[in-house]
Amino acid sequence: MKHKNIMVVGTSSGAGKSITVTGLCRAFFKDGYTVAPFKSQNMALNSYITKDGHEMGRAQALQAMACEIDAHYSMNPILLKPTGDRRIQVIVNGKSIGNMGGFEYGEYKGELKKEILEAYSGIKNNYDICVVEGAGSPVELNMKHDDIVNMGLAEMVDAPVILVADIDRGGVFASIYGTIELMDPDEKKRVKGVIVNKFRGNVDILRPGLKKIEELTGVPILGVMPYFELDIEDEDGVTEKFNKIKDKKGQINISVIKLKHISNFTDIDALMVNKDVNINYVTSFHEIGDEDLIIIPGSKNTIDDLKDIKEKGIAQEIIKASRKGTPIIGVCGGFQILGQKVLDPYGIEGDIKELPGLGLLDMETVMEREKLTKQYSGTLLGKVGLLEGLGSISINGYEIHQGVTTGNEVSITEDERFVAVAKENIIGTYLHGIFDNLEFTDFILNKIREKKGLEAKNSEISFDEYRLKELDKLEKIFRDNVDMKAIYKILEEN
Template sequence: MTARSIMFQGTASDSGKSWMAAALCRYLYQQGEKVVPFKSQNMALNSYITANGQEMGRAQVFQAEAAGIMPDVKMNPVLLKASTSSDTQVVVKGKVLGDMSTLQYQDFKTKVRSEVTDIYQELASEYDDVVLEGAGSPAEINLLDRDFVNMGMADIADTPVILVADIDKGGVFASIYGTIKLLPEKHQKRIKGIIINKFRGDLSMLESGVDMIEALTGVPVLGVMPYTDLKIDDEDSIALSRKNKVMDVSKDLDVVVVVLPNIANFTDFNSLAMHPDVSVRYVTDPNELGTPDLVIIPGTKSTINDLKYLQDKKFDQSIESLHMRGTFVFGVCGGYQMLGKKLIDDNNVESNIKEQPGLGLLDVTTYYSENKTTNRTKATADGLEVNGYEIHMGKTVLDDGVKPFSHVEQTNGRSCDHLDGAVSSDQMVSGTYLHGIFDNPEWTRKYLNRIRSYKGLGSLKNVIGSLKDFKDSQYNELAKIFVENVDVDKIIDIMDQARSTKKERRSS
């Protein structure tokens, strides 16, 4: 039997549709259903490498975790990663197809649509339920004719839609009404319910507005989700605007992540905040740095351009000054490359800049090549087993005598033997290509204790258990909040009715 399905679309990016999809996935999983998430096209710099070395968007990763299944690129067949203001790297079925301009990609959509259709049908035949997610807003009227991610995907799947609206940004009723009324009538009819998300305050104050928007649109509001602060990954970098800039003074360690213009995989640092002695801040200006114990330079889709940004903003001088005064510095992927002596791009892989001086905190040099490394990696660092994944262009060469960060023993399930990253002689500057390094609690505790020791603080035992167990607790809590505030029975009815209608059409 064909799977039941439902699709969450948003009035805008960061409306919360990813979390709503994850909440329903977890609820259905708790009911014993075999459920799978699906988003035909992601546009995000937060990506993930599957067990077999394929690249996909992170939203479908945490939705898969919520559904109790392993991430698979079938859940996100197309991933777009902005390379420049006009070009985008196109990843199809987990592998890089190449860079395309906006116009080139619009032409390409017609070719990839059939592949997306086949993949969706395959999933629908294997699972009880498919929970789909749209991208941005369905009311991009200039893109409707070739759309296969919002209403175009709803047509392919012949699925009902729930519209998710973010009240925290303001103008929620205008965004709901405008989104619905800008759509063609056939697509308006697909919208079977509305969820108002991120509400703070007295719910009774919203009731009259809910009544009016239902009367204006003819679509029922199925629930109002409160603003929550669960530790679940965000897909969109817009979410960084909600991150802390000020240290929590109740914590021992002040960790600062530098927000780059093309920041990628900022979810790498979510697990740091799980440690009770750590305050994690995200800054966009050198004046916000303060005197942290650790500065992290994250990954980026455009390393050389973001390095120039750091230098133009004088971040480089501030970081060097902090390091001289005792601040630890850590770089991940592109951030690791920036910590070196120079970056060489003779073939213009990253930019038109052939050679760029780095921050000079590690004695390494990066050479860019057109080959993209996408590995699921197992390694040893500081005598401990660590797991992570690599997504990078180019190779970094260490000067003689420089200590590597880790010894890689396995990539994509195959044995190997090579070195990763670098550590300064005083152990205060480290760099690695391993995304997710801080998701290894034992290693992270050992690293944090090194910083504590430098500050004259005693070591702490590892108080963080399994990261999987922690994530499960967050997905369970999200599902609980969802059930308490949204008419889930109505959503299930909508899914059942839609499947019955499709079955009747096939038999007639």
């Protein structure tokens, strides 16, 4: 098959571009094609480390999983990670090139077109279909002149475009019409269809409006996606998970500290598969005190987040909970926060050069100029503290951290690296994806169940298997509500 592509843009951030791309990837793959996702530039704090140690957006890694291929940095050649104080870390082809201010990056990004086209060329040469994703809105008038991620990218890779609109937030017809009308004539010609997303109700009630917007724009409606629940990773802080998980009823209550610069919160998703687990994202010290486990997740700016939770009184409540014996697990930035202090001699994260940690682990972290990015496979020695009785198990995950942590705690990995330590009721680890390891997670949750007089349980399937089931669920919903024949026709006509 000659290589084909199709691009998905949205009327706004959070309209449903990523989930639409994921659905298309899964459907094309199930139809027998080799497929890959592509997003030239992604701004997100949820990132992923490939097998060869390159960093990329987590959303594109998930889309690669939907295609059942290994994620590669060429699927997201530019990743921007906000660091605070109006600065972003710029990652090109999987490696950080440093921090920039918004104006500085705006001046620089034109030089990245070559990198984008080279990355796309690799996909074009190796896959039947590429599903391209835009970012934000395609008609930000102040940025159209040097666009490298929306309609400018569509022109660069010569892709037909599908526009996704979110009906749940209201004003869907105005947003569709306004988006298309603000496009240049050549851009309008690329728009081959519209998908209305997150509809609650009977589609028949919507049909007169859909017909009218087709007449006004000359662009067909390809489908109306219903509002539905799906347990797959979200791209970033736009996620609704921070709000809706509190309503879940469970016998095990877990408090996750919602840091200002929370990153890789997808680490928590594997815990949600357990029906008796309730997750509460904590933003106030009042919310801490009656949980069975506290998790301090990853952070893009550990020092600023540490300062913030101290000022909010959250840090003191975590210390109180630890003294009562509440299990506490810190992941990456959360691991660093658990130590005696965090130092930033080179100003990697800002102006604060040193800040005391929570003091729950006898360790300290120094922010270094070079970032460590690698996948990890090893053996966990579950012999102390919360892990006493677990024995030796295999664990997998990935590391993304600027800080180097040293101290007097004992490593609990066979290679004796400070990738994980345990002390009494505290665990600190650099491993993103730690809860994806079934034996580890089942053991921790069963310790809590035992303490509460509940029956022990073991997970029936791995999180990877669960994710594929959810992706198949997405594919079915997509096929039931979107005209795939029309989408294939768009592919063939391009």
